[in-house]
Amino acid sequence: MPNNIDIMCECEKCTGKYCAKKVSIFSTLHDEQVREIADMVVHRNYKKGQIVFFEGDISDKLYIINKGKVKIFKYTKEGKEQILYILTNGDFTGDLSLLKKSKLEFNAEALEDTAVCTLTKEDFDKILEKNPQITLKILEVVHDRLVSLENLIQRLSTKDVETRIAGVILTLIDNFGKETKEGIVLELPLSREEIGNYSGLTRETVSRTLTSMQDSGLIELVGNKKIIIKDIEYLRSIDK
Numbered sequence: 001m002p003n004n005i006d007i008m009c010e011c012e013k014c015t016g017k018y019c020a021k022k023v024s025i026f027s028t029l030h031d032e033q034v035r036e037i038a039d040m041v042v043h044r045n046y047k048k049g050q051i052v053f054f055e056g057d058i059s060d061k062l063y064i065i066n067k068g069k070v071k072i073f074k075y076t077k078e079g080k081e082q083i084l085y086i087l088t089n090g091d092f093t094g095d096l097s098l099l100k101k102s103k104l105e106f107n108a109e110a111l112e113d114t115a116v117c118t119l120t121k122e123d124f125d126k127i128l129e130k131n132p133q134i135t136l137k138i139l140e141v142v143h144d145r146l147v148s149l150e151n152l153i154q155r156l157s158t159k160d161v162e163t164r165i166a167g168v169i170l171t172l173i174d175n176f177g178k179e180t181k182e183g184i185v186l187e188l189p190l191s192r193e194e195i196g197n198y199s200g201l202t203r204e205t206v207s208r209t210l211t212s213m214q215d216s217g218l219i220e221l222v223g224n225k226k227i228i229i230k231d232i233e234y235l236r237s238i239d240k
Contacts, residue, residue: 020117022090023064025137037127041117052108052116059097059104061118065089068114069189073197074106083198085148086111086189088175095138098124111189156200164199165209166235169227177229184229192224
């Protein structure tokens, strides 16, 4: 794979917006403050399938997804990939390591060609000194991710296959679903195998379950990368 190209993150390369402006923890800052952050970040491009970082790496950066999608995952003791969550435009990771230097607890891989802006711990500390309210924003994000992981653990503990798949679909809808006249259209960022890695199932089981859900009128499959949700209330009811 080609080497990453490091360049200063210029607004022209951030689709006309400062990448920092997209991030929730910086949402309370004024334009001038955001501009200062934009001058600090370094822009990196990752090809689909390229690793952004490995579990065990020393973290000294905040990783901001400027454009694209990144999966966060760990390997089980059996060597199987377990996806924890998906990051997309404006999402970030590495935040806890900036508050306390430590090793990263998971891996990150680009699901498609992805642009990532990084902010060093040294620069992040300067930002926190001037804007301590950012710490509260970080805690809010950490809380939401803990809730998401708790839901994932609960989902993985059930033996019901349909419940697991419904949970993954609902999770993906939050970031990638769009309301249309046909229903909620979900452009899948994951392959069938990766959905299995998210739900703790085999690719074959995922495919059979999705087909069964289509036969029941719950969803409509459009190729391998699109699902139209026909009965979201039922999916929500079995995910409780």
